[in-house]
Amino acid sequence: MSIETFFQLYGYAALIVIIAISLYGIVRGASLIKKLIALTILGDTANAFMIYLGFRFGRQYPPVLPTLKPTPEQIAWFTSVAVDPVPQCLVITAIVINMAITMFLAFLIIQTYRLYGTTMVKRITKLKG
Amino acid sequence: MMSLFTASLIIFALTLGAVFAYFAIKSRDLVKAAVFSAGQSAAFALAFFMLMAPDIVLAYVAVAIGIYTVVLLYVINKTERFEEAEE
Amino acid sequence: MRIKEVVTGIMAAAFLFVIIVTIIFGSTGWTPSTEIRPLAKFYLENCFNVFNRTWWTASPEAVTSMLWDYRGIDTYYETSVFFLAVISGVALFRIAEIKLGTKKKELGLSIIVKTVTRLIFPLIIIVSISVAFHGNLTPGGGFQAGAIFAVAPLLLIAAFSRHYLEENIKLTKDKCLTLRTIGLTAITLIIALPVLAGALTLMQNQAKPWSPFFSFPEVVGPVWTSGTLFFLNVAEFLAVGAGFTLLFLLLSIPEEEFKRVFGL
Numbered sequence: 001m002s003i004e005t006f007f008q009l010y011g012y013a014a015l016i017v018i019i020a021i022s023l024y025g026i027v028r029g030a031s032l033i034k035k036l037i038a039l040t041i042l043g044d045t046a047n048a049f050m051i052y053l054g055f056r057f058g059r060q061y062p063p064v065l066p067t068l069k070p071t072p073e074q075i076a077w078f079t080s081v082a083v084d085p086v087p088q089c090l091v092i093t094a095i096v097i098n099m100a101i102t103m104f105l106a107f108l109i110i111q112t113y114r115l116y117g118t119t120m121v122k123r124i125t126k127l128k129g
Numbered sequence: 130m131m132s133l134f135t136a137s138l139i140i141f142a143l144t145l146g147a148v149f150a151y152f153a154i155k156s157r158d159l160v161k162a163a164v165f166s167a168g169q170s171a172a173f174a175l176a177f178f179m180l181m182a183p184d185i186v187l188a189y190v191a192v193a194i195g196i197y198t199v200v201l202l203y204v205i206n207k208t209e210r211f212e213e214a215e216e
Numbered sequence: 217m218r219i220k221e222v223v224t225g226i227m228a229a230a231f232l233f234v235i236i237v238t239i240i241f242g243s244t245g246w247t248p249s250t251e252i253r254p255l256a257k258f259y260l261e262n263c264f265n266v267f268n269r270t271w272w273t274a275s276p277e278a279v280t281s282m283l284w285d286y287r288g289i290d291t292y293y294e295t296s297v298f299f300l301a302v303i304s305g306v307a308l309f310r311i312a313e314i315k316l317g318t319k320k321k322e323l324g325l326s327i328i329v330k331t332v333t334r335l336i337f338p339l340i341i342i343v344s345i346s347v348a349f350h351g352n353l354t355p356g357g358g359f360q361a362g363a364i365f366a367v368a369p370l371l372l373i374a375a376f377s378r379h380y381l382e383e384n385i386k387l388t389k390d391k392c393l394t395l396r397t398i399g400l401t402a403i404t405l406i407i408a409l410p411v412l413a414g415a416l417t418l419m420q421n422q423a424k425p426w427s428p429f430f431s432f433p434e435v436v437g438p439v440w441t442s443g444t445l446f447f448l449n450v451a452e453f454l455a456v457g458a459g460f461t462l463l464f465l466l467l468s469i470p471e472e473e474f475k476r477v478f479g480l
Contacts, residue, residue: 007136014143016236018150023228025154031212033159033204037166040197041150044189048143048173051180053239058250060135062181064355065264065276068440075261083181084256085278089287092279093294095188096359100301102197103463106204107308113208114474120213183355184279187347191363196460199370203467 004057011052018045032109032119036102043098047091054084063088135179142176157212163201170194259286273421274434275352275442283357284448285421292407292419295455299400302459306393309466311477323377333375340368348453352445361449362456369461378468392462399455406444406451421445 022045025038063085065078113119116127146169153165170193177186262271263281273281283291324330348361372381382388407419415429421443423431432443441447 007140010140011143012236014140014147016232018147019232020229021147021150021154029154030214031159031209033201033208034154034162034212036204037159037162037201038154040193041153041166041169044170044173044193047185048176051177051182051185054252054256055180056250056252060181062183062355063260063278064183065278068276068353070264070266070276072267075265079257079260082260082278084252085259085282086253086256088182088185088279089282089290091182091185092188092283092357092359093290095185095192096294097297099192099196100298103200104301104304106200106467107305109204110207111308114478119208122213184357184360187355187360188363191360191367195367195370196363199374200467207471 008057015045015049015052019049030120030122032112032121036105036109039105040098040102043094047094050087050091050094054087056081056083138179139176142172142179146172146176157214159205159210159212160202163198163205166201167194167198170197269422270425273442273445275445277351277353277355279355280352280357280445280449281442284445285419285443288407288419291452292403295400295403295452298456298459299396302396302462305463305466306389309469311474323379325375329375333371337368337371340371341365344368344453344457348449349446351449352442353440356449358449358452359456361453362460365453365457366460366464370464373464373468378465381465387461387465389462389465392458392465395458396455396462399451399453399458402451403448403455406447 019042022038022042026035026042029035029038059081060083061078061081063082065074067074070078109119112124116124118124149165149169149172153162153169156162156165170189174186174190174194177189259282260278262268263273263278264276265272273285275281275285344361344365347356347364348358351357351361369381369387372385410417410420410427410429413429415427417424417427417429420427420429421432422434423429432441434440434442439446
């Protein structure tokens with residue numbers, strides 16, 4: 001296995017490990033706030049996974065043309081070294097939507113504590129009504 | 130062949146993110162969990178920068194390190210701080 | 217551990233493994249590779265192609281031109297999802313309202329923190345305005361600038377107090393809602409401008425071959441506005457910054473008010 005393949009596989013392995021840790025945190029977290037923290041970690045890792053898929057091995061360049069008066073050779077060079085811009089646009093949308101969901105859940109957790117007096121999941125399931 | 134510097138920085142940032150995420154889920158003091166989550170976001174911001182995505186670094190640093198940590202600290206201040214152990 | 221937990225864990229791991237192998241092998245062969253998809257090549261080649269202006273967007277930055285021109289309706293709906301979250305926060309916390317002028321004692325942190333915050337606060341605002349204005353030429357844009365702007369009222373609420381933000385700077389909850397609505401109305405007007413002028417296209421930046429509407433100028437004096445991208449970025453900056461400030465104003469109402477209203 002060459003050193004390039006090792007780097008690619010290690011990146012995927014690290015991201016899969018973080019997904020597994022955050023899924024465990026969501027399912028087995030004892031407090032509602034711990035579940036919220038694990039949900040934010042899961043969303044950020046999914047975004048990082050998408051950016052990693054769009055990366056370009058070999059030579060890279062950010063998807064920003066560096067001049068306002070390009071020649072055709074510059075446009076051809078730009079197309080051959082720049083990184084994929086499609087996942088970056090989708091990730092910016094995903095960051096905004098995840099943040100809207102997190103804010104809404106934070107407000108709901110505060111209101112749950114005011115009405116029931118606890119945020120531990122085991123205690124909430126023992127309440128009546 | 131990609132330069133060794135870029136590849137090793139990406140791998141270092143992702144491993145640091147994994148370590149911080151593990152400690153965030155494991156700790157029972159919720160303030161420590163929020164701070165570890167901010168550390169994991171900082172490691173991911175470094176990974177995004179080395180993966181040549183500058184727009185995302187700007188949005189991610191402001192949202193995940195700044196706003197999420199403060200909102201979590203507000204919520205912890207208004208509710209409970211320590212998690213109960215599993216029986 | 218019990219048998220049920222072990223079996224659930226193994227099934228979840230197998231499910232995750234199948235999904236990830238499908239994703240890794242599903243695009244151009246084994247990814248990440250040295251070639252990118254044909255769709256990405258099309259966007260990179262045509263976003264600033266001054267020689268063949270059929271599909272160009274007058275902005276040398278591929279990500280902003282995709283956000284507001286090629287995939288503009290996605291961004292419009294994402295802004296409305298954020299608006300729904302803001303409205304739900306206002307609806308959940310609508311019971312308690314602090315009357316202005318009820319400050320009883322000296323609030324806020326020590327004087328060192330207050331002096332440093334006074335120095336840093338205008339710098340954050342200037343940086344956020346700069347990131348919003350050059351979003352169509354270099355990395356930046358409306359949402360990034362709004363998120364950076366939101367840190368400044370947060371610092372003020374922490375170092376001084378909520379009363380300072382509401383009475384000295386006069387940034388109450390209703391004013392934030394008004395600013396947010398102004399930003400969203402500006403975005404909707406820019407998007408619906410061709411429809412109001414008689415053509416049947418929505419969200420047009422530069423003229424397409426079949427469209428009767430003109431294309432917005434890309435240079436206005438010495439400023440590169442890239443058609444509608446500059447104005448859309450500024451309107452989104454206003455909307456996002458005001459939305460975040462509103463959420464922080466709601467979140468920092470002290471608990472005594474709610475306890476008094478709930479009667480605890």
